[in-house]
């Protein structure tokens with residue numbers, strides 16, 4: 001394939017809040033569940049939750065700082081922040097994060113694409129770079145899902161978690177390691193019932209704070225969500241591989257949104273991804289929504305697990321419903337010291 005202008009991953013970073021909640025710890029220990037059920041049905045053994053007072057923006061700043069350091073602290077001309085749990089309804093969280101990172105008056109905005117937020121953020125960064133509108137983009141994905149989780153709902157409390165990940169995209173050549181090769185996104189708003197926070201938005205404002213806890217928190221139709229996640233991530237992954245003419249056994253790294261280990265296994269099985277190319281850390285971090293893919297990427301960079309230039313497939317599905325897939329080659333990154 002002839003080389004052309006592309007966005008290239010020049011740095012990655014992540015951050016997890018220090019508080020660790022194991023399956024047997026409160027408040028999960030007070031639910032009608034067992035450590036074994038959580039581990040075997042979701043793959044999760046522990047997750048990180050923020051302490052009260054720590055916001056999504058706080059986590060994003062730390063992940064962003066790490067990613068910028070990993071990229072050699074370049075001049076950034078766009079910041080996008082994917083999140084389901086912004087610091088405020090208004091204003092967006094990205095400008096505050098950009099300011100905290102010392103990036104000046106750079107354009108900065110939030111992206112609401114639920115668990116697919118990182119793929120949407122990468123798509124935006126990639127498009128800005130390929131159109132010549134930006135030379136370097138900081139893509140952040142950060143969540144404090146514990147702040148919108150009903151601790152008495154065993155269907156969500158055991159899975160959702162907090163964390164942040166980030167990638168730096170710079171302009172480069174499609175033949176370089178780390179170059180984004182293709183992006184596919186999709187949505188189906190007729191299924192907004194799959195995962196929704198009912199109260200507090202303009203459709204059901206809650207100015208008195210009188211709504212029931214259940215309506216102020218994320219409600220999820222777990223099994224429905226499971227089925228749609230498998231279907232959409234499988235479809236979009238197959239389409240992306242076909243578009244790139246990548247045989248599935250040539251994929252060196254497959255990183256799916258970490259909703260549930262069983263979903264990841266099912267998608268990888270259906271697509272036919274070799275067992276040695278499947279990477280996840282859901283056991284240690286839970287479902288961190290948009291942050292889950294860059295959290296894995298950063299782990300893989302730190303451990304040097306994936307060879308530079310390896311064909312890499314990212315895919316995600318989230319509430320909305322929204323989904324996406326990105327094909328890139330594995331970047332040439334050394335762990336930050």
Ligand code: UT7
Nearest residue numbers: 032033037041115154155158222223225226229259260318
């Ligand atoms: O991040 C965005 C994308 N998110 C997703 O895609 C999430 C997808 N969904 C899931 O990961 C899973 O649906 C859950 C982890 C939320 C639930 O697991 P499941 O295997 O789908 O459970 P289920 O809701 O089908 O319930 C199976 C059984 C039921 O009992 P009966 O009716 O068979 O007696 C549930 O009542 O498991 C029961 N159950 C639980 N038992 C112990 C459901 N949740 C729990 C629990 N502990 N936490």
